[in-house]
Amino acid sequence: MATVRLILGDQLNPTHRWFRQVDPAVVYVLMEVRSETDYVPHHAQKVIAIFAGMRRLAEQLRAAGHRVRAFRIGHADNRQSFAANLRTVFTEVGATRFEYQEPDEWRVDQDLAAFAANCGLPTTVVSSEHFLDARTGVAAHFQKDAKRWLMESYYRKMRVRTQLLMDAAGTPLGGEWNYDAENRKPWKGTPPPPAVWDVSHDHGALWAEIQAAGVKTFGEPSAAGFPWPCDRAEALAQLDAFIERGLPNFGDYEDAMHTTSDRLFHSRLSFALNVKLLSPLEVATAAAEAHRRDPVRYPLAATEGFVRQIIGWREYIRGVYWAKMPGYATANGLGHTLSLPSWFWTGKVKMNCLRHSIGQSLQTAYAHHIQRLMVIGSFCLTAGVDPAEVERWYLGVYIDAFQWVELPNVIGMSQHADGGFLASKPYCCAASYVSKMSNYCGGCPYDPKDRTGPLACPLNAFYWDFWLRHQDRFLNNPRVGMAVRQAAQMPPAEQAAIRKKAAELRANIEEL
Numbered sequence: 001m002a003t004v005r006l007i008l009g010d011q012l013n014p015t016h017r018w019f020r021q022v023d024p025a026v027v028y029v030l031m032e033v034r035s036e037t038d039y040v041p042h043h044a045q046k047v048i049a050i051f052a053g054m055r056r057l058a059e060q061l062r063a064a065g066h067r068v069r070a071f072r073i074g075h076a077d078n079r080q081s082f083a084a085n086l087r088t089v090f091t092e093v094g095a096t097r098f099e100y101q102e103p104d105e106w107r108v109d110q111d112l113a114a115f116a117a118n119c120g121l122p123t124t125v126v127s128s129e130h131f132l133d134a135r136t137g138v139a140a141h142f143q144k145d146a147k148r149w150l151m152e153s154y155y156r157k158m159r160v161r162t163q164l165l166m167d168a169a170g171t172p173l174g175g176e177w178n179y180d181a182e183n184r185k186p187w188k189g190t191p192p193p194p195a196v197w198d199v200s201h202d203h204g205a206l207w208a209e210i211q212a213a214g215v216k217t218f219g220e221p222s223a224a225g226f227p228w229p230c231d232r233a234e235a236l237a238q239l240d241a242f243i244e245r246g247l248p249n250f251g252d253y254e255d256a257m258h259t260t261s262d263r264l265f266h267s268r269l270s271f272a273l274n275v276k277l278l279s280p281l282e283v284a285t286a287a288a289e290a291h292r293r294d295p296v297r298y299p300l301a302a303t304e305g306f307v308r309q310i311i312g313w314r315e316y317i318r319g320v321y322w323a324k325m326p327g328y329a330t331a332n333g334l335g336h337t338l339s340l341p342s343w344f345w346t347g348k349v350k351m352n353c354l355r356h357s358i359g360q361s362l363q364t365a366y367a368h369h370i371q372r373l374m375v376i377g378s379f380c381l382t383a384g385v386d387p388a389e390v391e392r393w394y395l396g397v398y399i400d401a402f403q404w405v406e407l408p409n410v411i412g413m414s415q416h417a418d419g420g421f422l423a424s425k426p427y428c429c430a431a432s433y434v435s436k437m438s439n440y441c442g443g444c445p446y447d448p449k450d451r452t453g454p455l456a457c458p459l460n461a462f463y464w465d466f467w468l469r470h471q472d473r474f475l476n477n478p479r480v481g482m483a484v485r486q487a488a489q490m491p492p493a494e495q496a497a498i499r500k501k502a503a504e505l506r507a508n509i510e511e512l
């Protein structure tokens with residue numbers, strides 16, 4: 001009599017109720033398999049960090065007395081898929097029952113459901129005990145026939161539910177729900193960004209194993225240090241470091257970008273959160289608690305902005321994913337078909353903003369939200385790149401990229417490929433925004449003020465051409481109508497020059 005419990009690579013929460021009691025009749029299975037490393041090419045650090053986290057959890061469970069069966073990527077007995085390895089374990093231990101935690105990715109959910117239906121054992125799916133809301137919570141919040149679901153309305157519900165940043169009368173602290181408008185300062189060199197939270201991991205042996213197994217990755221296996229926690233103690237230390245040093249300025253510089261700091265005051269907690277070393281409630285509570293203790297050091301705008309990302313955006317995005325899959329993955333509402341330029345895989349592009357943002361992503365497996373949305377994503381959107389290709393790149397490159405959170409952010413928020421269901425406007429910009437929010441334009445060979453000349457910044461022609469191409473769709477959108485009207489009212493000669501310039505840039509996209 002044995003129960004086999006499967007632990008997925010993004011289910012590394014050692015406080016899950018599964019582990020509260022040691023039961024010799026329960027065998028925990030962790031596996032490093034090619035079916036998970038190969039569905040897209042992944043950044044080297046992502047593979048290393050997930051495998052390192054799995055190995056650390058396996059060690060901790062064994063040390064606590066649990067039975068663990070772990071498949072390493074290069075082991076001869078590893079049959080490289082969940083189903084094949086589970087069958088091996090079932091035979092080894094004489095399994096009479098199979099259990100797994102609710103997967104977060106549609107692909108894995110489908111695979112495991114199909115396996116469970118045919119494995120011949122009674123199967124139980126339990127909660128991963130991570131999210132604040134059920135998969136269906138967001139859908140339940142909105143009316144079924146609503147054309148779009150506004151995050152803000154869901155976020156307010158979550159504030160009430162969690163009671164975070166609420167006063168005794170049940171109203172939001174400070175009287176407003178959202179202080180986003182205060183969080184848009186450019187950063188000019190001060191205050192200094194906090195030192196990088198880091199631990200001295202040596203993943204050399206693991207990296208050698210991954211390579212020897214033939215796993216195809218890209219990007220640098222380690223940047224300066226390896227800033228991704230492998231266990232809960234490290235993740236808690238990373239959270240403390242952010243609250244202490246990053247949160248005070250998080251709000252002011254949330255949208256800023258700079259060549260001297262890849263993250264400025266952002267937390268870099270997304271990996272620890274997404275592999276469930278940290279819970280969203282404890283992260284958001286830590287921020288709210290810091291504000292309660294010291295509202296001067298931790299301004300409300302910074303704290304609210306951070307809490308909103310976790311209990312608002314993160315949960316909302318997940319709800320959209322489960323409501324819209326599998327069709328969401330192939331949405332292409334704007335009919336974009338351009339191929340992703342090959343320099344996305346090398347960072348070799350002359351445009352400074354893209355060279356920095358893509359180069360940093362390839363080096364560190366990280367870029368912060370505005371780099372993802374307003375530099376890389378906006379370029380793809382306005383140039384007209386096929387959203388499925390964009391999605392595939394994002395899914396591989398970022399340390400925190402798991403499809404449930406990556407796909408709606410790319411397809412919905414960034415590429416507006418879902419017809420505006422998730423985002424009430426297309427997020428895109430011309431060079432003036434990049435120039436205002438970063439120092440990327442300094443030293444760039446392109447002129448951020450020019451639209452159509454030989455050295456005009458490509459962002460400009462692409463931006464205006466985007467509104468010209470899609471003006472019928474967006475003219476009445478209150479959030480972008482002004483820009484669309486501005487494009488529509490340009491003299492015909494200027495419109496023609498913009499269209500011509502954008503077409504030339506598209507034709508020479510590899511040379512930008």
Ligand SMILES: Cc1cc2nc3c(=O)[nH]c(=O)nc-3n(C[C@H](O)[C@H](O)[C@H](O)COP(=O)(O)OP(=O)(O)OC[C@H]3O[C@@H](n4cnc5c(N)ncnc54)[C@H](O)[C@@H]3O)c2cc1C
Binds near residue numbers: 263367406409410
């Ligand atoms: C095109 C695009 C792709 C993205 N892909 C991913 C992804 O694969 N995985 C991922 O976790 N996030 C993704 N995001 C959201 C966001 O950019 C990252 O969560 C954030 O940059 C991670 O860095 P951080 O931990 O320093 O975040 P911080 O700025 O410090 O924010 C704190 C936390 O809030 C959460 N958060 C913030 N914004 C979002 C959001 N839009 N959706 C969900 N959670 C959010 C994250 O858990 C993050 O760790 C994407 C955003 C865009 C525009």
